[in-house]
Amino acid sequence: MFTRLLRNVPPFRRIVGVRSYLKSSPAGYSVTETPEAEPSAPVVVTTVPGPKSLALKQELDPIQNTDAIQFFVDYKKSYGNYIADVDGNFLLDLYTQIASVPIGYNHPRMTQVLKDPDNLSTFVNRPALGIFPPSDFVQTLADSLLSVAPPGMRQVITMGCGACSIENGMKAAFMAYRRNERGGKPPSKEELDSCLINQAPGCPDLSVLSFKNAFHGRTMGALALTHTKWNQKLDCPSPDWPIASFPQLKYPLQDFVSENSTEEKRCLAQVEDLIAQYRKKGKPVACVITEPLQCEGGDNFASPQFFQGLQDICKKNSIYLLIDEVQTGAGATGKFWLHEHFNLREPPDIVTFSKKMMLGGLYFRDHMRPTEGYRIMNTWLGDPSKVVMLREVINVIKEDSLLQRTADTGAYLLQVLEEAQKKNPSLLSKARGIGAIAAVDFPDGPTRDKALAKMRELGVHLGTCGTATLRLRPTLTLEKKHVDIFADRFNQVIKQLS
Amino acid sequence: MFTRLLRNVPPFRRIVGVRSYLKSSPAGYSVTETPEAEPSAPVVVTTVPGPKSLALKQELDPIQNTDAIQFFVDYKKSYGNYIADVDGNFLLDLYTQIASVPIGYNHPRMTQVLKDPDNLSTFVNRPALGIFPPSDFVQTLADSLLSVAPPGMRQVITMGCGACSIENGMKAAFMAYRRNERGGKPPSKEELDSCLINQAPGCPDLSVLSFKNAFHGRTMGALALTHTKWNQKLDCPSPDWPIASFPQLKYPLQDFVSENSTEEKRCLAQVEDLIAQYRKKGKPVACVITEPLQCEGGDNFASPQFFQGLQDICKKNSIYLLIDEVQTGAGATGKFWLHEHFNLREPPDIVTFSKKMMLGGLYFRDHMRPTEGYRIMNTWLGDPSKVVMLREVINVIKEDSLLQRTADTGAYLLQVLEEAQKKNPSLLSKARGIGAIAAVDFPDGPTRDKALAKMRELGVHLGTCGTATLRLRPTLTLEKKHVDIFADRFNQVIKQLS
Numbered sequence: 001m002f003t004r005l006l007r008n009v010p011p012f013r014r015i016v017g018v019r020s021y022l023k024s025s026p027a028g029y030s031v032t033e034t035p036e037a038e039p040s041a042p043v044v045v046t047t048v049p050g051p052k053s054l055a056l057k058q059e060l061d062p063i064q065n066t067d068a069i070q071f072f073v074d075y076k077k078s079y080g081n082y083i084a085d086v087d088g089n090f091l092l093d094l095y096t097q098i099a100s101v102p103i104g105y106n107h108p109r110m111t112q113v114l115k116d117p118d119n120l121s122t123f124v125n126r127p128a129l130g131i132f133p134p135s136d137f138v139q140t141l142a143d144s145l146l147s148v149a150p151p152g153m154r155q156v157i158t159m160g161c162g163a164c165s166i167e168n169g170m171k172a173a174f175m176a177y178r179r180n181e182r183g184g185k186p187p188s189k190e191e192l193d194s195c196l197i198n199q200a201p202g203c204p205d206l207s208v209l210s211f212k213n214a215f216h217g218r219t220m221g222a223l224a225l226t227h228t229k230w231n232q233k234l235d236c237p238s239p240d241w242p243i244a245s246f247p248q249l250k251y252p253l254q255d256f257v258s259e260n261s262t263e264e265k266r267c268l269a270q271v272e273d274l275i276a277q278y279r280k281k282g283k284p285v286a287c288v289i290t291e292p293l294q295c296e297g298g299d300n301f302a303s304p305q306f307f308q309g310l311q312d313i314c315k316k317n318s319i320y321l322l323i324d325e326v327q328t329g330a331g332a333t334g335k336f337w338l339h340e341h342f343n344l345r346e347p348p349d350i351v352t353f354s355k356k357m358m359l360g361g362l363y364f365r366d367h368m369r370p371t372e373g374y375r376i377m378n379t380w381l382g383d384p385s386k387v388v389m390l391r392e393v394i395n396v397i398k399e400d401s402l403l404q405r406t407a408d409t410g411a412y413l414l415q416v417l418e419e420a421q422k423k424n425p426s427l428l429s430k431a432r433g434i435g436a437i438a439a440v441d442f443p444d445g446p447t448r449d450k451a452l453a454k455m456r457e458l459g460v461h462l463g464t465c466g467t468a469t470l471r472l473r474p475t476l477t478l479e480k481k482h483v484d485i486f487a488d489r490f491n492q493v494i495k496q497l498s
Numbered sequence: 499m500f501t502r503l504l505r506n507v508p509p510f511r512r513i514v515g516v517r518s519y520l521k522s523s524p525a526g527y528s529v530t531e532t533p534e535a536e537p538s539a540p541v542v543v544t545t546v547p548g549p550k551s552l553a554l555k556q557e558l559d560p561i562q563n564t565d566a567i568q569f570f571v572d573y574k575k576s577y578g579n580y581i582a583d584v585d586g587n588f589l590l591d592l593y594t595q596i597a598s599v600p601i602g603y604n605h606p607r608m609t610q611v612l613k614d615p616d617n618l619s620t621f622v623n624r625p626a627l628g629i630f631p632p633s634d635f636v637q638t639l640a641d642s643l644l645s646v647a648p649p650g651m652r653q654v655i656t657m658g659c660g661a662c663s664i665e666n667g668m669k670a671a672f673m674a675y676r677r678n679e680r681g682g683k684p685p686s687k688e689e690l691d692s693c694l695i696n697q698a699p700g701c702p703d704l705s706v707l708s709f710k711n712a713f714h715g716r717t718m719g720a721l722a723l724t725h726t727k728w729n730q731k732l733d734c735p736s737p738d739w740p741i742a743s744f745p746q747l748k749y750p751l752q753d754f755v756s757e758n759s760t761e762e763k764r765c766l767a768q769v770e771d772l773i774a775q776y777r778k779k780g781k782p783v784a785c786v787i788t789e790p791l792q793c794e795g796g797d798n799f800a801s802p803q804f805f806q807g808l809q810d811i812c813k814k815n816s817i818y819l820l821i822d823e824v825q826t827g828a829g830a831t832g833k834f835w836l837h838e839h840f841n842l843r844e845p846p847d848i849v850t851f852s853k854k855m856m857l858g859g860l861y862f863r864d865h866m867r868p869t870e871g872y873r874i875m876n877t878w879l880g881d882p883s884k885v886v887m888l889r890e891v892i893n894v895i896k897e898d899s900l901l902q903r904t905a906d907t908g909a910y911l912l913q914v915l916e917e918a919q920k921k922n923p924s925l926l927s928k929a930r931g932i933g934a935i936a937a938v939d940f941p942d943g944p945t946r947d948k949a950l951a952k953m954r955e956l957g958v959h960l961g962t963c964g965t966a967t968l969r970l971r972p973t974l975t976l977e978k979k980h981v982d983i984f985a986d987r988f989n990q991v992i993k994q995l996s
Contacts, residue, residue, distance in 0.1 A: 059636045063644065064655050067871025073630045075623040086633045097626040098877045110622045114612070123621065124608045125573040126856075128595040132571045135584045138557045146561065157562050160658040161878055163665075167717040171734055178733040192728040197710075198736035202728070206735050212695075218876055219665040221718030230690040230700070231872040235676040236669055237704050237737065238696035355877060358624075373565025374729040378716055379596045379853060380659055 036108075038080040041485060042459020043090040050087025078105035081475055081482050083461060091456065092485055095463035099295070099327050099473035100355035102393045103402070107477075113392045122385045129158065129381035130374075137384065144391035145361065150337045152347030155369050158361040158382030162326040162354030163217030166289070168376050169350045169362045170221055173287035173320040174206050175375060176349075176368050180318065206286040207239065207278055209271065211246035213297030213466070216289060216324055225289055228296045242274035242285060246294055247302045251430040264306040268313065275317050287350075288314055289322040292338040296327075298466020299439035301432060304342040311344050320349040320368070330356035331397050331476050333435040334407030341434070356476075358393060359386035402476040409478050410435035416487040420494055427498050430469075438472040439465070451493050458489040534606075536578040539983060540957020541588040548585025576603035579973055579980050581959060589954065590983055593961035597793070597825050597971035598853035600891045601900070605975075611890045620883045627656065627879035628872075635882065642889035643859065648835045650845030653867050656859040656880030660824040660852030661715030664787070666874050667848045667860045668719055671785035671818040672704050673873060674847075674866050678816065704784040705737065705776055707769065709744035711795030711964070714787060714822055723787055726794045740772035740783060744792055745800045749928040762804040766811065773815050785848075786812055787820040790836040794825075796964020797937035799930060802840040809842050818847040818866070828854035829895050829974050831933035832905030839932070854974075856891060857884035900974040907976050908933035914985040918992055925996050928967075936970040937963070949991050956987040 049057070049071040056072045077084035081104055083093040093101075103110070113119055127134060134140075145156045159165045178187075188201070195202025210216065210225035217226065224238045247264045250256035275285045288310060294300035307323075314321040328338035330353070335341060339348060349368050354360035359382045370376050397403065410433060417431035417440045430441040442448035448468045455462055463471040474482070547555070547569040554570045575582035579602055581591040591599075601608070611617055625632060632638075643654045657663045676685075686699070693700025708714065708723035715724060722736045745762045748754035773783045786808060792798035805821075812819040826836040828851070833839060837846060847866050852858035857880045868874050895901065908931060915929035915938045928939040940946035946966045953960055961969040972980070 056631075056633070056636055060631070060639075062652065063636070063639060064653055065868050065871060065873070068628050068875060069631060070629050072633050072635070073625060074633050075625065076619040078619075078623065083630070097624070097630060100624070100626065100877055105623050106619060107622075111618060114618055114621050120609060120612055121574040121576075121604060123612050124605075125576065125603050126595070126598070127571060127573065128598065130566050131568050132581070132595060133554075133558070133567060135554070135570050135572050137570070138554055138561070141558075141561060154560065155562055161662065161876060163662065163876060164659065164717060167661075170718075171716075174735065175733045187728070187732055191732060195728050195731040195733075195736075196725050197741055198722060198725075198731075198738060202732055203734060203736040206733075218669075219662060219717045219719060220668075220722070224696060224718070227694045227696075229872070230685070230693050231870055232875075233693040233696075234685055234689060234700055235673045235693075235704075236701060237672065238693075238701040239735065239737065240696060243695055370563050372729055373563060374727070375563070377566060377730075378659060378661060379598055 036079075038082045039090045042082070042092050042489075043088070044457065044459045045089055046087040048085060048087070048089055048091065048456050050085065050089065052086040056086065075105065080104040080107070081478055089459070091459050091461040092482060093461045094472045094474045094478075094486065095461050096473055096475055098355070098463065099332070101475050102330055102356035102358075103396050104475045104477045107396065109392050109396050110389060113389055119385070119388050122388050126380060126383060126385070128379050129384065130377050134384055140384065140387050140391060144387050144394055145363075148336045148394055149363055150347060150351050151340065153351060153363040153365055155364045155366060156361060157364075157376055158359055158387065159354075160378075160380060160382055161217075161360045162352070163219040163222045163360075164378070165326065165352040165354055165360040165362050166216045166222040166225070166322075166324060167219055169322050169324075169352045169364075170208055170287060170289070172350060172362065172364055172368050172370065172376060173208070173322060174204075175370055176320060177206060177286035178204065179371065205283050207241040207283040209242045209244060209274055209278075209285045209288045211244050211267075211290055211294070213246055213294050213300060214289070214291060215294070215296030216291075217326075240283070242278045244270045244274055246290075246297070246300055247306055249301060249303075251432065260303070261305070264302060264309070267302075268306065268309045271310065271313055275313070275319070285317070285319055287320045287322055289324060291324050292328050292342070293434075293437065295437075295471070296465050298469045299432060299437070299471060300466070307339065307342045308344060311346070311348070314349075322350040322352065323348040324352045326352055326354040326360075327473075328437065329353045330393075331403050331406060331435075332356065332437055332473075334403055334410060336403065338434070356393075358390040359383055397476060400477075406435040406476045406478070409474075409480060409483060410438065412480055413438050413472065413474075413478075413483045413486070416483060416490065420487075420490060424494050424498050427494060433472070436472075436474050436476055436478060439469050441466075442468045442470065444468050447497065451497060454493040454496065455489055458492065460486055460489045534577075536580045537588045540580070540590050540987075541586070542955065542957045543587055544585045546583060546585070546587055546589065546954050548583065548587065550584040554584065573603065578602040578605070579976060587957070589957050589959040590980060591959045592970045592972045592976075592984060593959050594971055594973055596853070596961065597830070599973050600828050600854035600856075601894050602973045602975045605894065607890050607894050608887060611887055617883070617886055620886050624878060624881055624883070626877050627882065628875050632882055638882065638885050638889060642885050642892055643861075646834045646892055647861055648845060648849050649838065651849060651861040651863055653862045653864060654859060655862075655874055656857055656885065657852075658876075658878060658880055659715075659858045660850070661717040661720040661858075662876070663824065663850040663852055663858040663860050664714045664720040664723070664820075664822060665717055667820045667822075667850045667862075668706055668785060668787070670848060670860070670862055670866050670868065670874060671706070671820060672702075673868055674818060675704060675784035676702065677869065703781050705739040705781040707740045707742060707772055707776075707783045707786045709742050709765075709788055709792070711744055711792050711798060712787070712789060713792070713794035714789075715824075738781070740776045742768045742772055744788075744795070744798055745804055747799060747801075749930065758801070759803070762800060762807070765800075766804065766807045769808065769811055773811070773817070783815070783817055785818045785820055787822060789822050790826050790840070791932075791935065793935075793969070794963050796967045797930065797935070797969060798964070805837065805840045806842060809844070809846070812847075820848040820850065821846040822850045824850055824852040824858075825971075826935065827851045828891075829901050829904060829933075830854065830935055830971075832901055832908060834901065836932070854891075856888040857881055895974060898975075904933040904974045904976070907972075907978060907981060908936065910978055911936050911970065911972075911976075911981045911984070914981060914988065918985075918989060922992050922996050925992060931970070934970075934972050934974055934976060937967050939964075940966045940968065942966050945995065949995060952991040952994065953987055956990065958984055958987045
């Protein structure tokens, strides 16, 4: 099996691929520390996971459940768009730590951030950011998060992860909703007292409307909005909050314009219905939350008109719209935020981020800003060292024009999927994507999983989502040459499967 | 006012304090980068916050609510037990970023971790840890988290922060509880389907019992267990879960042995009552959560017997005991975990950590281990770079015998509080503490706040908790000389106030 795998990689490339890690780096690190170039093609010398990964998994198993582990990674040897595993394989990585690597592994500019003595104390001393912020915090925020804020938004709070961003986005919505209801009056003594024991009126029975197949995280509040897989939710109590259908579009889009428009209207009508229903039920909706593209749920797109309609419904009902860009932001789509493609009449009320942004957080509009201290707070409130890293990611994105490149490379990638689909309509469907986000469906989960395994044998690492979708989430530094490698391997695999 | 403040600092110390930052460091960083020693005493040259802090706060204010900000910090100049603000003040820090700095600012060993080329890729490349762990992960865990695991616990999962640790601790409890109820049978199709839409039986109506005045975090699940201040909870919907009284002990303890024992029994009886009540109500308790010492709620101690009783109740009812050591762990009490002082009959089922541990996470016993993959999961699952930092913190704790030192210094500190209290019984009460945790009560909040402000004027930075408690949370590297400085300033302030 190994020799068969190796036959798929031209020997020259195999050698170059390995050799590039044997040169010494100008930075003075030994070769194993930081490679200075990608291999020119994937190098596959064992199955993945290979024997070393399997041995490490066995070692880890007494400490924690390891069922989700795919393979162990040599992060020192990984570089750019290539992930190196502990068995000596170098895979072209189009999944990138569940879409959380913005500009590739060991990017020299990121390495430099770590080596810069000026950043040392930021990495060594983690502050309670909301109470004792560092001297350069305002400037660092201005140079990073504010420089890429969604149009019309200028308030931002950092968080440790995506789930915490969602949790606090919801809280900001609940607070703004009740502030509105109070009409400028301070909270009553009854509210202040009852909230301490989880009772109304201090803890009112408000709800958040989410969509079927949505994924927003796994803490209790975020999990109440997540509706993808049982292993995320089973056994956990969850509030009775409204869940609307998300449009299930038919592809190719141009052949189903009217059907898809009808489908989106059906979903919007359901949103309005549920808002009315839950108001009657005594659980009024304070906030509608949506991904601008359902990722984990199956890379489900909806049209700009759908999101415009959703915003209209929110405005009409005086409730808030939270767009969760945890997986779709940071330039993945050719614009910095996916919702910028929607031509919304006004900015969303809250936008959450994490993953490729290096840390979590939320942008919000001025009217969502908490009016008292300590309302949106925790000890760390994110981590300034991650903001410093984000600043450099943004610098690289700007200097290397990675938004444009991602749009171009993404279009090229989508073309590959569309052509493969055209040739294999019984195997592939719904090729879709935008920028560094791309997906295609297989007839069923097992066939999709087989394709993924075969792609890995050929040195290309991919992800899945939904029930039968192949999920591609490359970095913003993906180039056409990488797409060509993907295309070559993908066409081989599809041929084998058809 | 400034000259008066300066008069409190002997001129020699003032100069030494400042001069120590003017020497060049052997590591080759310029003087402003990393100081190499603490000042010999606090240096106070302005009020705190000073004009530069106030200006920065004003600059930050358009971006986020800044009401909670106390002052802006120069983390480059902070060192050891001294925090430097942007106005040139050096305060003896006995609050340490809400108890989250284990061995002081810019500890040379931590600086070395950052400069070690071997760690570079760990800081640059953040993995999806549960799926693609780094090659050295098992070894790093063994050298860090497992080497200080609470006795009897060998399972550990890392998380990004304290709240996420609590959220996932609860989830582990819910899952174990239902696994138990299923008696080895797999979940039914009805459970698998209903959980996706937040409905029973897949999302059962289970509850977690917490205590009045507890603090466990601010995400929806953790917030449901938090009962300290309105600004943390107001306007946020929260499940109806049982809340028991936490013992309110009378001090000095030796004078109220019988009263306190009665009080603890009353609270335990209430726990049993609530468990029965909520079972009848159809919201059975799956888990009891408690801090081993209520921190945010007012540094409320209870006896080992109380916690033993609590564990007995949990065992009797086949539910789980989660001890939340987010603020009390990492050696703060002379043992690595506070609950090690309790002589529990068996280990707790789950122990959560964060803050001084550099990242969040949970230890749990084998029977709490999820039996399927992806059950306790998120994209980052903490951050291996923080584990590498923790490993060095633990090395320093072991090499410098900081547990013993913390016990000794803590006893000395407590003595200072007790003596001051003896001399000023109308002003001070309930002096209490263990290791790097110490507290004393004032007659009311405003008097406590006045004392805190006066201490800051004299160069000592402290925290508060509860309604009238002064909260001390120094590092583990606190020495008697620091306690002497605290004592000197504290006695001055108490004299002024009495």
